[in-house]
Amino acid sequence: MLRARSWSRGTVGLITVLIASACSSGATTAPQSDAAGTPTKVEVVSWWTTGGEATGFNKIVDLFNSRNPQWQVYTNAIAGGAGSNAQAVLENRVRAGDPPDSFQVHMGHELLDTYVTPGLMDNLDDIYQANGWTTQFPRGVLQIVSANGHYYSVPADIHRANVLWFNRTLLSDNHLEPPATWQDFFTVADALKAVGVTPLAVGDSGIWANGMILETILIGALGAEGFEGLWTGATDWRSSKVTDALDTYRKVLTYVNPDHATLSWDLAADRLISGQAAMTIMGDWANGEFTNKRFTDYGWAAAPGNGGIYQALADSFGIPSKAQHKDAISKFLALLGSAQGQDLFNPYKGSIPANTTAGNPPADGQQYTDYQKAAMAEWKTDTIVPSMEHGAAAAPAWKAAIEQALGRFVAGGDVATLQASLVQACKDAGVCK
Numbered sequence: 001m002l003r004a005r006s007w008s009r010g011t012v013g014l015i016t017v018l019i020a021s022a023c024s025s026g027a028t029t030a031p032q033s034d035a036a037g038t039p040t041k042v043e044v045v046s047w048w049t050t051g052g053e054a055t056g057f058n059k060i061v062d063l064f065n066s067r068n069p070q071w072q073v074y075t076n077a078i079a080g081g082a083g084s085n086a087q088a089v090l091e092n093r094v095r096a097g098d099p100p101d102s103f104q105v106h107m108g109h110e111l112l113d114t115y116v117t118p119g120l121m122d123n124l125d126d127i128y129q130a131n132g133w134t135t136q137f138p139r140g141v142l143q144i145v146s147a148n149g150h151y152y153s154v155p156a157d158i159h160r161a162n163v164l165w166f167n168r169t170l171l172s173d174n175h176l177e178p179p180a181t182w183q184d185f186f187t188v189a190d191a192l193k194a195v196g197v198t199p200l201a202v203g204d205s206g207i208w209a210n211g212m213i214l215e216t217i218l219i220g221a222l223g224a225e226g227f228e229g230l231w232t233g234a235t236d237w238r239s240s241k242v243t244d245a246l247d248t249y250r251k252v253l254t255y256v257n258p259d260h261a262t263l264s265w266d267l268a269a270d271r272l273i274s275g276q277a278a279m280t281i282m283g284d285w286a287n288g289e290f291t292n293k294r295f296t297d298y299g300w301a302a303a304p305g306n307g308g309i310y311q312a313l314a315d316s317f318g319i320p321s322k323a324q325h326k327d328a329i330s331k332f333l334a335l336l337g338s339a340q341g342q343d344l345f346n347p348y349k350g351s352i353p354a355n356t357t358a359g360n361p362p363a364d365g366q367q368y369t370d371y372q373k374a375a376m377a378e379w380k381t382d383t384i385v386p387s388m389e390h391g392a393a394a395a396p397a398w399k400a401a402i403e404q405a406l407g408r409f410v411a412g413g414d415v416a417t418l419q420a421s422l423v424q425a426c427k428d429a430g431v432c433k
């Protein structure tokens, strides 16, 4: 059974305080097809452009379109991992009253602060009730797609962020084990460096990938509760534990590929495939990427010091109040949230289904990988913490402030300045005194 609790007390607490009343739409519903019988186009925006991600989503789109010839759902994909380009475009479009029919948005602060609080989304209570989802999604998930007792988006997946991926042959040929602690990491990394292998592949052309490394170090240093406290004000960003974590972070970054700033996350993952690098820290969309590229010589472990802690995030899709094709998109979201939809999509995506009635032999040819089977089990037993970089833990403006500080640090800053900026970012977010 899934635990009946939230990912983040902070997330939920903030939600309760922040959310404005539910909004409903004044938009008109466009015709389903024109006189010539040409299907009506229904636009969905995502940032899924790479192999496993795009393939998985297209499976659902294709199934929907084949069942509903009067409509043609199409993906308007905006490249840039973690939505680094798509999110600004989306926010502008939705605020300007020119939204797509639906779009990818992380559950938690990203959804609620950006779109729900300002009253830009429809409430999806009817879809939730009609499909029995109020008992099919875990309570913690339901809490962070909802506000004031109304549901606002449909989760497509659950991703784990704090995973260490490694090239199995590179480690075993060098008689190395995947590091369980950051101290172990330095020993393993020195041994790899000595034989000319990049220890840790990073692709932070979007700084978010670097931020994920810092998050895993903070989780290891502070534990689940201490890490969550960073986002609620209960943990002091000025503490010596945070200083130690930042020192570790500085040192870890001396073991990465020198061209990290020019690579995207998937090109960094490619370094494991080519054997140029031995490890990378990335969310489990890397699992989908490896599978899509038919790379099987990879192993995984919780990021160093992160054992028993599942840092979670989820992609979801809602309906903007000004969407043009609500009948079509409601039906599409019903498929996306169903067990069938989730078992079509997630095996390619690398994630696990959010709908607890999914996870069975999938509807399509693609099976869940061993990684995914292990993740499904750990999701039920680990302690869940939210991801900052992927919209769950912190308000978007706070995330942006942290990323600015990280950008300066990675370009040659020092730990004291970084810590001062992080302290200030928490104050500016209104969470720390």
Ligand code: GAL
Residues within 6 Å of the ligand: 047, 048, 053, 080, 081, 082, 083, 106, 159, 265, 283, 285, 313, 314, 315, 390
């Ligand atoms: C995350 C998203 C994942 C994956 C990843 C890389 O923000 O939740 O589904 O797309 O970015 O782009």
